[in-house]
Amino acid sequence: xxxxxxxxxxxxxxxxxxxxxxxxxxxxxxxxxxxxxxxxxxxxxxxxxxxxxxxxxxxxxxxxxxxxxxxxxxxxxxxxxxxxxxxxxxxxxxxxxxxxxxxxxxxxxxxxxxxxxxxxxxxxxxxxxxxxxxxxxxxxxxxxxxxxxxxxxxxxxxxxxxxxxxxxxxxxxxxxxxxxxxxxxxxxxxxxxxxxxxxxxxxxxxxxxxxxxxxxxxxxxxxxxxxxxxxxxxxxxxxxxxxxxxxxxxxxxxxxxxxxxxxxxxxxxxxxxxxxxxxxxxxxxxxxxxxxxxxxxxxxxxxxxxxxxxxxxxxxxxxxxxxxxxxxxxxxxxxxxxxxxxxxxxxxxxxxxxxxxxxxxxxxxxxxxxxxxxxxxxxxxxxxxxxxxxxxxxxxxxxxxxxxxxxxxxxxxxxxxxxxxxxxxxxxxxxxxxxxxxxxxxxxxxxxxxxxxxxxxxxxxxxxxxxxxxxxxxxxxxxxx
Numbered sequence: 049x050x051x052x053x054x055x056x057x058x059x060x061x062x063x064x065x066x067x068x069x070x071x072x073x074x075x076x077x078x079x080x081x082x083x084x085x086x087x088x089x090x091x092x093x094x095x096x097x098x099x100x101x102x103x104x105x106x107x108x109x110x111x112x113x114x115x116x117x118x119x120x121x122x123x124x125x126x127x128x129x130x131x132x133x134x135x136x137x138x139x140x141x142x143x144x145x146x147x148x149x150x151x152x153x154x155x156x157x158x159x160x161x162x163x164x165x166x167x168x169x170x171x172x173x174x175x176x177x178x179x180x181x182x183x184x185x186x187x188x189x190x191x192x193x194x195x196x197x198x199x200x201x202x203x204x205x206x207x208x209x210x211x212x213x214x215x216x217x218x219x220x221x222x223x224x225x226x227x228x229x230x231x232x233x234x235x236x237x238x239x240x241x242x243x244x245x246x247x248x249x250x251x252x253x254x255x256x257x258x259x260x261x262x263x264x265x266x267x268x269x270x271x272x273x274x275x276x277x278x279x280x281x282x283x284x285x286x287x288x289x290x291x292x293x294x295x296x297x298x299x300x301x302x303x304x305x306x307x308x309x310x311x312x313x314x315x316x317x318x319x320x321x322x323x324x325x326x327x328x329x330x331x332x333x334x335x336x337x338x339x340x341x342x343x344x345x346x347x348x349x350x351x352x353x354x355x356x357x358x359x360x361x362x363x364x365x366x367x368x369x370x371x372x373x374x375x376x377x378x379x380x381x382x383x384x385x386x387x388x389x390x391x392x393x394x395x396x397x398x399x400x401x402x403x404x405x406x407x408x409x410x411x412x413x414x415x416x417x418x419x420x421x422x423x424x425x426x427x428x429x430x431x432x433x434x435x436x437x438x439x440x441x442x443x444x445x446x447x448x449x450x451x452x453x454x455x456x457x458x459x460x461x462x463x464x465x466x467x468x469x470x471x472x473x474x475x476x477x478x479x480x481x482x483x484x485x486x487x488x489x490x491x492x493x494x495x496x497x498x499x500x501x502x503x504x505x506x507x508x509x510x511x512x513x514x515x516x517x518x519x520x521x522x523x524x525x526x527x528x529x
Contacts, residue, residue, distance in 0.1 A: 054081040056101040056171050061091040061117065062133070063109045071104070074160050075167070088112040095120060100128045102170050104163075107134040107145065115145055122149040129170045133158070221257050222405050225395035226500060226511065231258065231387060238385045239265035244337070246322075246382045247360040249389035252439030255360040256320060258387060263316040268356055271315030274308045279321035287329060288345055297346020307344065309336060309353050316356045322382065323363035323374065334378045357382070392441065393433040394500065399441065403429065406442045410449035417454040424459045432466045491526050494519070 058080050062068045065086060072084040083098065085091035088109045095103065095117070103121060105114040118130040129151040145153060151173065152166045223229070238245055239262050247255045256275065263273040281289055292307030308317060319325075325333065336342050337357060341350045359382045368374035392398070403421065411418055421429060434440050448461050493512065501507035509519040 055079040056167075056174070057081045057099065058083070058102045058104060058167070059091060059094055059098065059100045059128075060084040061088055061103070061105040061109070061114070062086065063088070063106065067106075067133075071163065074163065078164060080167070088117065092117065092120065095128070101174050102167060103128050103130045104167075105130065105132055107132050115148060118145055118148050118150045127174065129174055131166055131170060221254060221261060222401050223395065223398045224401060225390070225398050226507070227390035227395050228398060231389055234385070234387050235261050235265065238262060238387075240267060242356050244357045244382055244384040245359070245387060246365075246385070247358065247387045247389065248365075249360075249362065250391045250437055251362045252434075252437035253389040253391060254438050255362075255389060256318065258389060259316075259318045259320075259358045259360060262358060263318075263356075266316070266356070268315050272312050273316045273318060274312040275318045275320060276308050277320045279324035283326045283329065286325070287332070290329075291332070291342055291344055293345035294347040297344070301346065304344070307342075309342060309355060310351060312355045313353045314355075316358060319357070319359040321361055321363075322359040323361040323365055323368060327373070327375065330375045330378050334375065334381060337378070337381045391434075392437045396430055399430055400426070402438060402441055403445060406445040407449065410446040414446070414450050416449050416452070418449045418452050419454075419456055421457040422459075425457045425462055428459055428462055428466050487526065490522065494523060494526070 055078070058075055060068065060071055060075070060082055061084075062071070063086050068084050068086055072082050075082045083094060083100075085094065088105075088111050091105070092112055094100075103117060105117050107114040114132045114134075118132065121128045121130055130145075130149065132145040132150050132153045133156060134145075134153060151170050154162060154166055221228075221232075223231070235258060245259075245262060247258050249255055259275075260273065263269060276286075276289065278286060288305065288307070290307050290309060292305045292310060293301050295301060295304045319333075332342070336353075336355075340354065341352050343350060365374050365379050365383070369376045369379050403426075407418060407420065410416065429441075429444075436443070444463060444466070447463065448457050452461055494508070497508035497511045498505070500511065505519055506516045509516040512519065514522075
């Protein structure tokens with residue numbers, strides 16, 4: 049009789065022999081191949097040599113703890129999905145594990161059906177990652193889908209979602225890419241300070257979302273956050289919007305008007321598109337930043353405010369300073385903590401999670417039941433460069449949901465501009481010959497990885513799913529060293 053194929057291969061790590069034996073027997077009975085270890089060092093050695101679908105590890109262990117094992121599979125970009133077991137009093141540890149890249153967590157005391165539910169979910173995602181049929185150029189990046197996979201989990205786990213909302217409020221900013229993780233780290237570090245923040249990035253990347261995340265995680269969260277779009281208001285009106293005016297200050301000023309700075313007192317003012325502000329207004333803004341005082345138009349009494357400043361722009365302020373279009377002193381006052389949000393074309397590994405998020409929203413708002421994107425449609429969505437960034441992706445998803453209403457999105461359902469972009473991308477000059485084309489492709493992806501990691505070879509190697517020494521050898525062979 050032919051032996052039945054195992055559902056998946058699991059490595060199980062727990063220093064409590066009773067739990068180890070119980071889970072090993074249970075998982076084997078349910079069709080899984082299990083390697084169990086009570087010693088975490090031995091388990092780490094097994095991870096280095098074996099190919100496992102799932103790692104299940106207790107959080108608290110001697111020598112190497114569960115968090116370190118989770119970190120290892122992330123650092124080495126293994127296909128293994130990590131699940132941590134922790135006590136009810138250690139939910140904070142579970143959150144930390146998820147932020148390090150664990151797929152899910154299980155609280156003690158647990159029921160065996162809870163174990164099976166999480167394991168089956170992990171196997172589903174494993175198969176999704178490895179068998180989704182994405183083109184080869186995206187297969188290495190697909191490994192990143194498991195990294196910081198709580199972005200997907202936040203949408204499915206109500207309890208943890210509420211805890212993370214209270215503590216981080218980042219669940220409306222989605223990103224598993226290296227660039228977005230750096231943004232999240234900066235938000236955490238700067239939120240509880242009063243430091244002025246300058247957010248840069250192209251139109252549509254989500255600068256206002258980042259500003260809101262900073263405010264609503266700060267000590268000022270119970271006070272107003274006032275948003276002013278400096279590019280959308282004419283200069284003569286922008287001054288009165290910011291500073292207010294006294295009754296009778298000019299024709300039509302029938303009543304005293306409070307400006308945005310007064311309204312934002314004890315809170316945060318977000319000056320969007322600060323690069324569009326005139327030099328005249330820049331001088332007045334600089335004074336408010338320096339002295340925290342100003343006068344209303346037509347007034348002489350100084351008004352003192354306690355306001356935190358966050359500014360944003362899609363323009364190159366440093367170049368504008370060189371060109372004499374932006375004050376240098378104001379630039380340095382604003383640029384205390386710079387946060388740059390990378391464009392979507394530089395973090396395409398975020399696209400599948402963003403699509404899921406926008407698809408869920410579009411279905412809910414439009415009373416639709418679109419199940420997802422098929423292989424071909426997803427490939428086209430991944431290939432497009434999104435000049436409008438996340439805002440454009442959201443628009444495309446909502447458009448196809450409104451028109452499709454139900455079922456699976458195919459290539460035919462996508463806007464024509466996405467097909468054209470895909471066709472252009474697939475144009476290859478085969479006259480160059482195989483060896484030349486492969487060499488050019490290798491050099492291009494290595495250069496892109498180095499650019500994303502600011503030249504740090506170890507991080508570039510991790511993104512490319514290879515050892516650092518292998519990367520250096522390839523660079524030498526390609527004449528890049």
